[in-house]
Amino acid sequence: MLLDVQGVSTGYGRLTVVRDASLTVDAGEIVAVVGSNGVGKTTLLKGITRSLPITAGRVVLDGIDITGTKPNQLAGLGLGYVPQVGSTFPDLTVMENLLVSVRGSLSTARERCSRLLARFPELERRRDQAASTLSGGERQMLAIASALLSSPRLLVLDEPTTGLAPLVVQQRIDDIRRLRDEDGAGVLWVIEEHPRICLPAVDRVYFLSDGTVSAPMRPADLLEEGVLEELFFGVRA
Amino acid sequence: MTRRRGSVIPLLLSSLVVAACAEPGGPSAADSGGASDDGGDIVFGQLLGITGDYASFSPPAIEAAQIAVDEINEAGGVLGREVTLATEDNRSTVDGAIAGYQKLVSVDGAQVLGSLESDGIVALYDTITEQQLPTICSSCGTTFLDDKGGEYFFRVTASDSDAGLIAAQLARDAGYKNMSMIVQNTEGASGPAEVAEAAFSGIEGNEVNTVTIEPGRSSYAAEVDQALSTNPDVIYVGAGIEAGLPILREIHRRGYDVPIIVSPDLILPETTTVPNADNLVAALGAFDVDSPTYESYAERFQERTGEEPSPGLYDANNYDQYILFALAMQAAGTTDGSEVASKIIDVASAPGTKVYSYAEGLEALENGEEINFEGASSSLDMNENGNLVSPQLSILRIVNGEWAPTESVAIDSSLRPSA
């Protein structure tokens, strides 16, 4: 098991937002967490990626307990995280954004980044532009690309498709699939918008409401007529 | 300003206040002059900038004061009592001076006040006059005291007006016509500079270009450039060491090789190292190096510090002021402030037997003679405003890497703007 989250509670200060959340991700698997705005999806991810303190439970990454680990050590342990807000360095160029994630000598780093950029032709064209000049979709692409540089075995994505046009959303989904298929990575993916576009790409899904994580479900069950409507709209169409 | 001093109302009101505030059984603070005559040690107060802008002047001045007090005590003290020195820091600021003054007067019980520089003293002028505390200042050049002294205020140094006049006189006598003045925007520097400017430009055919500078800048290149833009044949630099030194170096850097008259603040060892040191000339209230007082003082100063007294640091002036206090107090026969103050001009000036040490003066006074103390810094003869009548001024230049007096001059009073 790549990621094992066991009964985790986390939140801001004394405020517990997520309670007793458990979920798992296996290698080569895309796992989604679905839920509407404000139910604690981002909080859960911040807890897993150690940006927020965990008040109960533990997080195990590939057999290593990371409950007490500092966020900047996670990349070295094979966890790549793309936050929802502020997922790029706006003042750095595209190339520099990528280089930040690479340790080791400059020449090998450049080589690796160039190889990676070859997979993202839109970014390749803008390699010396500041990230702040990119469009929303390009920015998300850059964010995913930079997370990939640490050769993660687990990729944690916080709503990478928010605010993107459906066509662009599909492109991002293809990127994510490729990760699973080509690199054999596990993906934990938070989805709020476009569930119907995104869910077919997913292997397993958890539904999050009011800080509580449901039992794992098959995406196909969710995609059945009316289920999403009930979860999201509260009515049966 | 009318002050109904001595009327009954103030006494009544004050005693009420004091009764309400004073420590039970403690001595009343309402006595004028601060201290009561209780037969213990006599306290000479000393208020100067141990820290802050004037800090570099205080170490030698404190040594000099201690030399004076030791001399007084060795001769048997004043009125048969020991003299002690109480020193307070004014932080070179006004509020520091006020707190320090209160400490000296009310805590230490200082019966006279010696001070070094002008700022705090000018602020305290009214208070000191009202409290009738005899006060001498050893390096206050401020023109404020030109007509305000004489009652409780005295100074044993030349006025800034004189310092300004002599600068103009120097330039005139050397035949210069076109002077550029670089003047720091502080009271000590701009006071004399204004007098110099008025006096020099008052002479027909002369031109003056004045550039004001603010201290505390990283460089003064632009200001110096402007001063040099009129191609002066003589430059006047009135500034403290902090700004003065870079200005002198900057003048040299710009390749100007004309005489530079500097204000007394710059007569310091540091300025002897500037590349254009040979061009520098300054005038200063001279130490009367031939006087026996100076010789004996200089010897003791050398013993204590291993250094020569330096006119630019006013240590001999500081020594003189405490000897004057002691003699005046002895002459008055009391420590009462107004009595002592009224004797200061008497013991400093003719007529009277010339005396060259406290012991000599004490002896003469005990013999009932009038005395005229000749100080280490000058003859100390004062006019009715407590200003030196004929400040001895000498022209200093840098000789063999040291500031040295080269000649003495008297002020040409025809240069005085009012004259």
Added chain:
Amino acid sequence: MSTLPFWATVLTFGLVIGMAALLLNIEAGWGGMWDLGIAGQVAVGAYSYALLTSPPDAVVPGLGLPFWAAMVGAGLITMIVSALIGWPTLRLRGEYFLITTFAFAEIIRQLIVIQRGLTGGTFGVTGIDKPFAEYFLPSAYPFILLGLAAAATVLVLLVSQRVSNSTYGLTLRAARDNEPLARSMGTAVDRVRIATYALVGLMTGLLVAPVYVWFLGALVPASFTTHLTFLVWTGLVIGGLGSRLGGLIGAVVLTVASEAVRLISVDPEHASRLAAFQPFLVGVLLIVLLRWRPEGLLSERGAFRKRAKPLDRIRRDDPQTLEAVSA
């Protein structure tokens, strides 16, 4: 010898700084306007007072008004100057506001230095008219001055108390906490802030500056450097930003503690080390208090406890929260 006049003088200075700290508390503690230009406002008030009282034939000529009229005049002048400074400045946020007020104070001080004809330049203004001086012996006057300072402090304290218990004070604190929300409730935040700036200016010119002038006895620009600003700020931070009495207590503790050093007798040779004590004390107090008791000796919550029960500590001015709100 009695140390009382000395303490009276020190305490007078402490009250001057204390009054300024109380006013700063209205502005910064409750209003959230972190003003680094206090020295400038005090300077405007002090010079206004001095020039209004100074006789027309003095070295630095003035109008020769009686002291009370000059106090009112100084109050009005400082109020107008403060409002004029506040008008462009108050639109700026955070550090930009800090820097701008800082710069304004420095400009005022430099103008005082430069405008010799009006202000006496670095020579300063002497011969200050001290009220009631003619009725008392000079040795008793420190106590009179202390009494006047205490009376002025009581007035400032009354104003501060009134503000703290008024709708205006509540609005001020609300606008500090969350400006967009305050606007959305109909509060003209800019107007409230300029009015606050003007009120602080008025009180500074009316009371703080004159007492400071009486205490100083003469004005030189060196008395209005940023050191004065930092002294007031340190007093307020020590006492507790946002509390009712903290500024006063903190400032008095600070000034008394740093002047008490004078009572330690040392060899003059070591005097410069001792003299370094005041800045050292100010600095250490600031660092230590901010670290271990950031709310100061008295806290805002303590001051407005009434019916409040303590909850966990909050981060005021949390930029993220406010940014999120205004986004």
Added chain:
Amino acid sequence: MSAVLEVRGVGKTFGGVTALADVDLTVSTAEITALVGPNGAGKTTLFNVISGFGAPYTGEIVFDGVRLTGRKAHEIARLGLVRTFQTPVGFPSLTVHDNLVVAAGGHGFDGPQDALLRPRADRRGLRAAAERADQLLGEAGIEHLASAYMAGLSPGDLKLLEIVRQLASRPRMLLLDEPAAAMDVNQIGTLSRLIRGIAAQDVGILVIDHNLAFVLELADRVHVLDAGRLLAGGTPEEISRNADVRRVYLGEEAA
């Protein structure tokens, strides 16, 4: 049906990006109006435009017969058009009670003059505001929170107070920005009752929210905003069947 707010052809751009384009919207006091749309659709931008926050826009907004163009936020609030905020921090270092007092105290707090020159009147005003605050706390059933500091409240309580506080000033119309976010089911129930109660008192309501379930249940009329444009408008039933809305929300391919 009396229209209290009319938005006519409003458009707005940020540095070349169109945030709103030609938005028409009418809110009447008779019904609860909702505005839904995905993230970045421009809902909050529209709120900011209406309530006077942010830079100028094109088009026209009329509230109660008064053109709002060029008016400052506090002036608009004084007309009785009051908004809430998505992040409901309130005034964090004031107590809940004081938060309400600020809102209830009327709009006239422009400076210290009343506090200093008319202290008695000021005190009376403060007391009246405090009574109004007590009453509102009672109505909302949260008296127990009166002396708590805002900074210590739970997100749900903060959300609730965000509305209760703005009610204190007796508005003509409320703009509610995501009132149900971060609330649990029970709180959402309370919230819906509260909003309906307000609407019943002839107060106009425009609510934006992500939570479609909540909005569809609450509102009488729903508008859908996508990429700055109004996509659809109608009753909740119509909206939940609308193909465009499904496409935008769930990502279904348009049929």
Added chain:
Amino acid sequence: MQSLVFGLITGSLLAVATAGFALLRNTERFLHIAHGQFMALGAFLAVVLTAQWGLVPGVLVSVTVVAGAGVLCGALLFDPVKPQGGNVLLFTSIGLAWVIYALLIAVFGTEVRIFEVSLGQGWDLGPISLAPGELAILAIAALVILGLWLLLNRTGLGRSIRAVASNRELAEVRGVPVVRVSRVIWALSSALAAVAGILLGVLGTVTTELGWSNILLVLAAAVLGGTGNILGVIAASLVLGIVMDASALVIDTSYRPVVAFVILIGVLVLRPEGLFSVARRREVAA
């Protein structure tokens, strides 16, 4: 012309002083008022040490010592109060400024100190005059700034620093050792302060007031430069230096210090994001 050269010297010294200040402002997000005192500390140490050990070793040792002091202060004084936000950091820095100021007085005394270095006499180069020492100061300042720019833009460490400045949380997520980078920034910033203090001391004099008298100008330059790019800070410093020195041609020299602050206020009121700040499009999440 000549005043342009003077302005260039003033401005380049200001740029060295401000670069370090801006580095801290952009990464640690507070106004480091004690930066001025680090300048004074560097100048005093260098005056004393160069007199004993010669110019180069003295300067190197004092810059190193100041850098170390900066790291220590950052770790012991500032890191613990970081969660309390920029204002607390700012006032902690003011407190530190007072403490260093007091220690300078206590240890070195208040006497004016000078470097025993001559800048030589000016060469006449057409309309301008430039002394070898002035050229050296300009060159050193330029080298320091160039070195800083290369470090920031051409090395991994520099990228990490800029990444922390640009988005601290993300930098942490991307595996940047933020604490270590923060230490490096403190060292770098303090070392720059020391270099600036020494250069100022060589050009003028060294006094305990050196820190206080320069910090406001540093603040002004940093704010005018904006937070985006170190080049903005350098440009702002040069502009301030040149305008201050060139103002002597137009108005009385006593107004020189006022000029800088009037510009500062004017710019802040008209363009609060700074004169040279690259208009940064914010990442819109909503």
